[in-house]
Amino acid sequence: MTNVLPRHSYPMTVRTRFAPSPTGYLHIGGVRTALFNWLFARKHGGQFILRIDDTDQERNVEAALEPILEGFRWLGIDWDEGPCVDGPHAPYFQSQRSEQHQAAAKQLLVAGFAYRDYATPEEVQAERESAEKEKRDYVYSRRWMAETDEQAAAFEAEGRKFVVRLKMPRDGKCEFHDLIRGDVAFDWAREQDHVIQRADGSCLYHLASVVDDSDFEITHVIRAAEHLSNTPRQIFIAQSLGCNLPEFAHLPYVAEPSGTAKISKRKLDKYLKNRDFKSLCDHGNAIAAKIGHETTADTFNPVIVDFYREVGYLPDAIINYLLLLGWSLDDKTEEFTRDEMITHFSLERVNKSPASFDPQKLSAFQLRHMQHLPIKQKVALVVPFLQKTGLVASPPPCDTAPHLIKIVEAAGDRIKTAGDILEFDEFFVNDDALPFEEKAFKKRVCKDGAAELLREFRDILASAEPFDRETCEAALRSFIESKEIKIGEIIHALRVAVTGKGVGVGMFEALEILGKDSCLVRIDRCLARADD
């Protein structure tokens, strides 16, 4: 067995892959891994392949796969080969490639790199336990190993069944070069004789993965660091099979908010103690509640990509944020378009240490990308939310476009995610259905003299012409001048009267958007209520 592996140069184009198993959701850390693979392939004019690792998966693969594909489509991470698009190496489902895997297992067996093992799981377990009790490093004794047909027959006579195990080297080191971590070495002696094929003939992940990577001509295996310690056995398989070895690059994982452990969707309770993570959740839940989206923590949380789509985040913002989680170009550049990412990306600049997920920084990227969005795109983003809540008909009446533009423009940066449009429902509800926020009403309208001022200004507003923001503002300014009061003494009451809320878009924009009739009706309604 050679220890030092040669560096291969690849005459063929770069081919990377992301191999999710169909779990029913797309994990944020998985996205980052996929992104780096995608970027690397695009950067080198190669191909990005999606392969489905559904070995051992029961039926329903399709249902469990759909959210993952949908997530990638939404994020704009496209694949050159894989489900739905197929390609020269189809099928791209591992479960449909068992013939190749079995042939590989057989080849390893014949060549002596693997053996039939007749041990029962209990016997192996017993060995493992006694090693542990004696504080010895565990290595399988190979007691039930059959290398000849005679041995096999003897075991079979006892009614035993065999699995196929790798016959791992027991001296020397497995040394390889990782594109991110540099030279890495593991002692062969500590590697187990991993099972590659079960008694029923089905093959296991490591074999399948190596065979598929080789068949698909994957040149660079870019994956999470947790696979680093799996690499020796995969190298052993690949070499024993006579396959070309791909380059390896092990990415640091995405760590939990305010922590260093790998982020997981099962530890939500813990993350909720983090103030920023909680507010990210709360914001999402509030929007989900409005649009009637189910918010079970299991299916709807910031570790799952769906969350961001439902709440109205921008794919570009998420991608940009994820890109900087473990990679940087220099000491200042933070914003990247897709093209810029592709031209600048390199594995050399990927960090070695885990990067913790920071909800605030994500929000900052979201804001910046929203600010760059042309108004029409912003409107298009927001409309589905209005439709889901019945605030706008579907399809929207053709005369609503200018109205929507005005609202979205007026709301400006207050719309941080598309779902935030729902905070501006006052521009969509009927005048007689406008709810008044109790706190704001009490504080601003029930205040001494406020209602009186409002009543007076109402009549001035009634004669404002044209009813636009400039005229309204001029009217109010001259009103406060004549009354010798400060603007704050009336404008808040006016806001509550016409929007029902204490906060919102600029006052005069709001008046203009609503129009004179609505404003007057709303003020009257407010005054009537104040009288009660």
Next chain:
RNA sequence: GGCCCCAUCGUCUAGCGGUCUAGGACUCCGGCCUUUCACGCCGGCAACACGGGUUCGAGUCCCGUUGGGGUCACCA
């Protein structure tokens, strides 16, 4: 526990032996703008885990300690 990996402000990071009294971004804290809330603008707090080497010189190289993490399946 064995093995492996990692280590610069609270967080993401720049730094590849001297230009570092360590730079940027997010957060946070002041202030400005202002009709609210956002936004924007200005300013501020804040880090090389520790100990040994190597070197004229170490955040940068080496070793150790400590700390954190990953992985140890007939899961993927």
